[in-house]
Amino acid sequence: MPHDTSAHTGRYPDADGYYGDFGGNHWPAPLGPALEELATTYEQLRSSPDFRHELDTVRRGLQGRPTPVHHLENLSDQVGGAQIYVKREDLNHTGAHKINHCVGFALLARKMGKRTLIAETGAGQHGVALASAAARFGLDCEVHIGAIDFDKVNANVSLMRLLGARVVPVASGQSTLKEASDSALQAYTEQHAHALYAIGSAIGPHPFPMIVRDFQSVVGQEARAQFLAITGGALPDHVVACVAGGSNALGLYSGFLDDPEVTLHAAEPLGKGARLGQHAATLTFGTPGTLHGARSVVLQEHGAPAAVTSIASGLAYPGVGPEMAMLAQAGRLSLDTVSDDEAVATFLRVARTEGIIPALESSHALASAIRLAATRPPAERVLVNLSGRGDKDVGFVLARHDTLGQRDRVPPV
Template identity: 70%
Template sequence: MPSTQSSYFQSYPNAEGYFGQFGGNHYPPELRPALEELASSYEELRQTPEFQQTLNKVRGGLQGRPTPIHHLENISNQVAGAQIFIKREDLNHTGAHKINHCVGFALLAKKMGKNKLIAETGAGQHGVALATAAAYFGLECEVHMGEMDISKQSSNVGRMQLLGARVVPATTGQSALKDASDSAFNAYVEQHEHALYAIGSAIGPHPFPMIVRDFQAIVGREAREQFISITNGSLPEHVVACVAGGSNAMGIYSGFIDDPDVALHAVEPLGISDELGQHAATLSYGRPGTLHGARSLVLQKDDGTSADVSSIASGLAYPGVGPEIAMLHETGRVCIAAISNEEAISALFRMAKFEGIIPALESAHALAFAIRLASRRPSSERILVNLSGRGDKDVEFVLENYGTGA
């Protein structure tokens, strides 16, 4: 959990769940009691030694934490600019950062007397992580996934099913992440008395963005301590993460958010072009609106409905952004950048061929920007990237559409 000494975490969110003008609870009234129960249970349970001890045990034994920081020496030497380091969240059990909050939600559900977890997934990493946590804690699991993503990420679908989860296809709209979220929210409305919604990112109504951030903050705490140890007392000049909902970003930002000399960079998917419907760059092109129970920035059509989105990375194909990320952008604490499909693919091939690491397509966006940034900064500076997931899930798609990059 974030340090209680941090002035930032004492201030955000406020009692109503707002991060500045963003956030709040814009969910159907019939679910208010369930969300209030979740908020109060979380605040009570997170303070107990038993909860923390169990969480730490699972993080160490099941997840394999702590994950290391690794210096990308080969690529840094090629770029001949700032040095690039990565936080290896791809080494978590199940292959991504998502399990950090999934085990937290599973433990919450168990303590609250719920017997089922419901969630959405895009690339499938959150779904696999939740199915893993549900299996460990003896809970039922229902994962909603866009029909298009089910086809693209068939290996992750199989993993979820092998772990005992029921995968529910979302067939409306673009049959992608936003539509999976709609489907999962509707399922939660019907089943909230016995089920807990384990949201996939730092989105949705209060208290979901706060809970996801807090569980993901383990990434930032570890990264800060590790970086200080590696550099004999220094912090990175730049911290970089890909952003859609914002779970991996808020996780690593949490360790540095009170350090004004550390620049925080949010990397969005530019997709095919900057034309609406051809990207998912919400911070760059979104407007204030309400999506999935919270006020935030949303990519919108002229009539105010959410726009179609496009990204090579299924986990980034979302027309909104978490309310905390929206606030950090509005206040200028987070710098934004956009990376195209082709730039992300290029970074994936470069990482594979020169560092021996195949990153997830989502993480490849952050790496592509870090390489660009490094080429423009002096060698005395250090860039820390949250390598949020590994690319096993993307290999078949990349080979079919881009070959081996030779």
């Protein structure tokens, strides 16, 4: 289902695309007609039974939905506090939550008569998901990726190419996600007559944040029903997600935004430290500003987007989506930060304890959840969005942070 009908999503955004003080449309005027066309088409289709049926069919067949909620019993026993559960978005085809909105954008593009999907990617999960969706719907695909990430997640670059995408390395600035987004936006500006920008998170000008949130709301809708079934009618006490743009977080939060008794936690990347340039913790350290066509919260230096750092390529972004900014401003989110070292330690711990290899992005959420669970009584329950799997990160982590030691070596008989 592409449309979440909760009270919160019924209120936001307003008619001008704002979430309180944040949002709007701050892109160049020539793109106005293209954005109006997209908003109008989406508004017509979002409640169409035929559109929803086709989307649900692709989600079951191509993606493998629904994904389960799973109790991390071993880790919970180790921590000794609240019980930790995960929503297994890593089990989606292509390995992450990103495909939820990629198949939606591909279906939208086909309905609009567009031939090409354009997007940015950081960790490569969005790029692979979009390439897969484009192949399914017979569309061309163009993915922009920072040159640093091009080398770091080369396996995902190969998958994009295998699936038929044109991959565009971007070598300007820091050569990471922000620059990839700049490049993709420019490409869309030049090609919007025949292309649709399948933005990678709940960012950008209206209607992009709304569309991504709606397509990702399947995560929260499933998780809510599954959790109630598992617990005999009880909601989680805490819901945790990693945050950069906000697509996976809003996806999970959407199932619980109207439940004030459920605390929503946002785990941000602290990177190498709290100084500007060492991290990408936008909600914690950012200030109001405009980035990629929307008014939001931005990490800034001298009025321009600041340099950012995170071991998780998908979190290395100096902004956050406007709806996430509104939720933080309203006090609906409990903010936490997780360092690179803590994320890596959690990546290794969850692999060895639960047999699950989480993406480095998801490892931030898991690290925050472990810290939280340790302070809460065993009767409480923490639900985490395990937004992606870490196959893409294994080589990088082990080459630089192999702390597994020799304890598992068995002497020859």
